[in-house]
Amino acid sequence: MHNLHGQSPAALGILQAVMDAGVAGVDQEGVVANMMALALKRTGRTRLAAEGYFRALGIARRLGQRRNQAVALANFGALCLQAGARGLAQHYLLEAVRLFSGLPSGECGRDFTHVLLQLGHLYTRRALAQRGKCYYEWAFLVAAETGNLESQLRAVQRLCHFYSSVRPRRAQCVVYHEFQLALARRAADKALEGQLLETISRLYLSLGTERAYRSALDYTKRSLGIFIDLQEKEKEAHAWLQAGKIYYLLQQNELVDLYIQVAQNAALYTGDPNLGLELFEAAGDIFFNGAWEREKAVSFYRDRALPLAVTTGKQEAELRLCNKLVALLAELGLQQEGLEFAHMALALSITLGDRLNERVAYHRLAALHQRLGHGELAEHFYLKALSLCSSPLEFDEETLYYVKVYLVLGDITFYDLKDPFDAAGYYQLALAAAVDLGNKKAQMKIYTRLATIYHNFLLDREKSLFFYQKARTFASELNLRRVSLAPQRCWGRAPWLASGHPP
Incomplete structure (x- = not known):
């Protein structure tokens, strides 16, 4: 009882007294050693816990108790996992699986399922996702065969996580969440049922079709009924808002405002300003992210x-x-x-x-x-x-930002501030960033602007010709039409400048 309630020091004291008294039989000695090792593990004494599991394993082997051997090996594997020795953990867990698989499911189903789930998690963390998935599925089959509802739920939860986060597959994710929902109903766990209905609604919503939206709406309304029954006002408010969002996507605008208003009323009923803030922002997001x-x-x-x-x-x-x-x-x-x-x-x-x-x-x-x-x-x-901006620039996106902003600065300086000289300076800074980026199209565009400014406004024929030739070179490489030095139509915004004569 002390072990079950996490009172490891008290459990150790009792178990040690039993061992010292020598009243335990040979088979009971293995059980006591295993329980002591478990208590030692929980108190952080890894070496002593390993010795206890080894002693329990030796006793089980001597007595030919295959189930106890499998349990001791599984516990050894779990201890190795806790210590970060994943290779050793895998070895002992696989040995435990080999022994468990040779025993009747009814005799060891729950322990067997637990070990299979541990192996699945271990393989998934080691980037062996397909192998991990196989162990999750095996665990689910064992749990289903033994009819253990709790183990089935744990196995299906791992599979839901696998298909939502490890190897995202929407269809499989929906299937396993639906199955988990059925198990939650069998377990009469209303809170879990409501949570799963919410999750399934979001999964259908992510599919982006009208049919999927209607399915999402159905699941949301079912979760709403559960939250109302459980008097979970916060979750109820979120469910009302989710329904309003789905009606928005279905373009049933007359119902959107109604559901949003009820969601706000539910949030205000709690008197929690943080929930109100969250709900009001989320309501705005419906329209902000919409069309x-x-x-x-x-x-x-x-x-x-x-x-x-x-x-x-x-x-x-x-x-x-x-x-x-x-x-x-x-x-x-x-x-x-x-x-x-x-x-x-x-x-x-x-x-x-x-x-x-x-x-x-x-x-x-x-x-x-x-x-x-x-x-x-x-x-x-x-x-x-x-x-x-960071200096020096670390990413191409930052350099591209420099190109775009210096181009904008050149335009502002030329069109609005009527200063072609400073505009040319900004364009040259944009050019330097474009050269660093290796963006030929941007370079051609900037060379053309510089050539046009020096040709028509600053009247520097030598620089104009240099920039024009550069622009022609890039235009040829990009298979674009001939570069023109005539002022663009938008340059009519600068009537304060007179065009110069062509060189």
Whole structure:
């Protein structure tokens, strides 16, 4: 009893007293040795535990007790696993499986299933996924043959994990989750049943078809009924919201707002502001990540979730919401309103010491000011964003970012700030990054812009010819049409400059 309840020191004292008294028979001595080893393992005395298992194994072999031998070997394997000796663990567990497989299932089914699951987990961790899956399936067959419901559940749970995380296969994952659901019903475990209905709903939702959405809706409503019965208000709120999301995907818009409202009411009933924050943001995400009525996300983020994030001091959530609002308002053409949240995102990023989000905030501020025609502010914030890039550049994506931003800076300086000389400087910085990246198309584009600027505006024929020849070379390599030095139509935005004569 002490061992079962994790009271290992008390168990050791009693077992040692039994051994010292010499009252245990030969067969009982093996059982006592095994139990002592188990208690020693739990107290971290690995060497003494190994000696105990070895003694139990020797007694079982002497008496020809194959089941006890298998149990001792399995325990030895588990001890090796705990000590990090995976090779030894595999050896002892396989020996245990060899002995168990020769015994009647009714005699050792539960222990046999446990060892097979351990082996499956061991092989999966050692990147032998197919072999691990075979042991999981074997464990399930043994558990099914013996009718042990608990062992069947454990085996099916491992198979669900295998097909969802180790070797993702949606169809098999759904099948095993459905089977696990049937077992949960047999076990009358309502909490597990509700959890599985939620999971199966998400699996169907990931399939992305109308038929799958309707199946997902059915499972969500069944889980909702269970959560209401169990008075699990938090899970109930999430289930109402999930149903609203599915109705959105099915374009049954008249029901979306209704289900979202009921979800919010359930969250508010708990009085938990953190749950309210989570639900309001998730409700906004339905529209933010959707293809229609995206403007509805603004009120959920700005008017409901953001005040709760401020009140509860959840700065990470506040930053996340500000970033979503900036992106959404920019897409909706509300750049001026987006500036407020972009500045909030910048301040929060600096407070949290999050340099990546700080860089994103500067970039978004620059883009908003550029759209509003604030050239100098756009230039300032783009340069701040670039200053936060790592140096030297580590990844091609960072170099590509340099190319794009310096091109934008060149355009702003030329079109908005009316400075072709500085524009040429930015274009040359973009060119340096493009050369480093080895991007021929970008190089051709930049060489063409430089050739056009020097030909038509800075009136430097030598440099214009050099850039033009470079552009022609890349155009030839890329099989593109002849490069033109005529000002592009968009250059009409700069009427303050007169075109020069061709060289």
